[in-house]
Amino acid sequence: MxxxxxxxxxxxxxxxxxxxxxxxxxxxxxxxxxxxxxxxxxxxxxxxxxxxxxxxxxxxxxxxxxxxxxxxxxxxxxxxxxxxxxVNSKNLNNMKLNVDYPNEVGADRIANALALKKYYGENAIAIDFGTAITIDVLYNGNFIGGSIIPGINTQMMALFSKTAKLPQVELKFLDYSVGKNTIDNIQIGIIKTVVYGIQRLLLDIKNEYNTHFNIVITGGIGKSLQGIIPEFNNYDPYLTLKGVNVFYEILKGVD
Incomplete structure (x- = not known):
């Protein structure tokens, strides 16, 4: 076990x-x-x-x-x-890290990429909603990089800690885009810009590589965002753990 x-x-x-x-x-x-x-x-x-x-x-x-x-x-x-x-950047027999500095790729991103390849195909993208939001891109079976964004809660806490009157607010995606009170303004300003910013980024990646990518979201906050845009339909709460297990199987030569 x-x-x-x-x-x-x-x-x-x-x-x-x-x-x-x-x-x-x-x-x-x-x-x-x-x-x-x-x-x-x-x-x-x-x-x-x-x-x-x-x-x-x-x-x-x-x-x-x-x-x-x-x-x-x-x-x-x-x-x-x-x-x-x-988990580390060595011994990845079935996947290359096609980035400038492979040794700097985080273990979580390596695990996500390994899980993508095994469970979602050779062209796939993981969006991991944590303290930071990482976007990991797998292209033709290899990890080619992605992007890092401050997490939604991280942004909210930064705003709360640096301003005297703005309150802490819950994670909630609103169906309108003009806030009429302070809480609405913060929720719209942070959550919608993050979500729609990622949506546009995914479109740019698709166009840049002229490829259809299977998109998977994960991370603690990911469940709250599932289904709010088409790109967020596929939620896998244990994507990283699956990748950790795949790393072990590669290391030990387990089929």
Missing amino acids: RLLFDVGNTHIVIGLFKDNFINTWRIGTKSFETEDELYSHLYPLFKREQIDEIEINSVIISSVVPSINYILGKFAQKYFNTEAIF
Whole structure:
């Protein structure tokens, strides 16, 4: 059984994989400072689902938070007697990173690209709504880059923290475009410009490469945006975890 981690700046998505995904959970990235605290979060979750920890023989991690990688490595050694495997730009036998600096590509983006290739075809785009929004483009089976945008909540928090009177607002896509109150103005100004900006960017990518791309959205906020424009119809909450698992299969030569 494989224990998979998708470590983001705000949350960590954790999954168990055997023949398929058995369970998934989310915890806060800053909710632990040691390997023992991390285990204290997972133990009751395993217990609740009657999971036998002895069956876990591999720990595979995609992390964009280098400061906790040491803790994750110690966790794998102490509690599962195995070396943690971290997703990286090496050993990608079936996919090239056609970018200027392959070693700088984030582990989450590599995992997304691997999952795209296995589950959505050789021409596909992942839009990952997190603390930052990453757009990852797979073209002819290879990762060719994309773009990074400040996340919707990141933009909202920046506006709230830098202004004296503007309130925090909920994530809500409005069906009109002229706000009549402060909350509407913020929701329209941030959410609609992000959504429609991405929509135009996807059109530009399609035209630039003269190719149809399968588009997949993921990330915690992605569910709230599913279906609001045609490009956001396909939501896969565990795209990155799937890619983490694909990385392991490539590394171990598993069919």
